[in-house]
Amino acid sequence: MLQMKLSTLEEKSKKIVFSVIAFLLFGAWFYYAGWASSISARTVLMPEIPEWTTYLLIGSISGLTAVTGTLYRRPGGKIAKRTLDSFIGWFCLGFGLSVNIYATAAYLLPGKIISYESSYEITYPGPSIGRFSHCEAGLWIEDTNTHRRIELCTNKMDLEENIKQGMKTVWVSARANKIGSYIVSYTFIYK
Structure with a gap:
């Protein structure tokens, strides 16, 4: 037992x-x-x-x-x-x-930090988040390392705060290697 x-x-x-x-x-x-x-x-x-x-x-x-x-x-x-x-x-x-x-x-493999200027396009709505929702706005930029476009998630309030009259380009910082680029940051600039 x-x-x-x-x-x-x-x-x-x-x-x-x-x-x-x-x-x-x-x-x-x-x-x-x-x-x-x-x-x-x-x-x-x-x-x-x-x-x-x-x-x-x-x-x-x-x-x-x-x-x-x-x-x-x-x-x-x-x-x-x-x-x-x-x-x-x-x-x-x-x-x-x-x-x-x-x-x-x-993202994890070593690479160099590159900075470049790119034109941008804003779309409404932005890229999808999950299965049933979207970002409020999308920011399209072209990556110079891969020569491809990417749509980043953003919103109207952020765009209104950062884009002033006459800002036609965006300054992008990215970590680039042989596989691709990870967009670290971006800032709207005057051209």
Whole structure:
């Protein structure tokens, strides 16, 4: 009887430890996803970076690896459903973990600080925030390192405070490397 109580106590302890570890890993991934998303909003990648191809490839490799493991560990019965479930689950996990890796690499890898002058365009509404909302206004600038345009999130009040009559350009500071540019700051200037 005592042996049975100890084994159930050990099983409960293992479940609690596993749950805590899973919760911490999910929390860490959730924090990383928010952090990487905020970085990607101010990052312009080089045109030759295969961003979506890489995400899909990592997801596919994760899914295929899981399918292989599933087939070898549990052969027999309902193989098509198990294989499909395993592939979809691990594809989504690999895809989700790889999103924004290029933006975070452009932010974290060493590079030089560059400053340049760019024309700008303001649009209403601005870029999307999440699934159902947008920034109040968007500020389009062209990055000289990547030769691509980026839309930064801003609002009417900030624009009214910083843009005076006759300011036709913006002075941009960015951290640039071989992957892309991270826009550090910008200031409206007279030209």
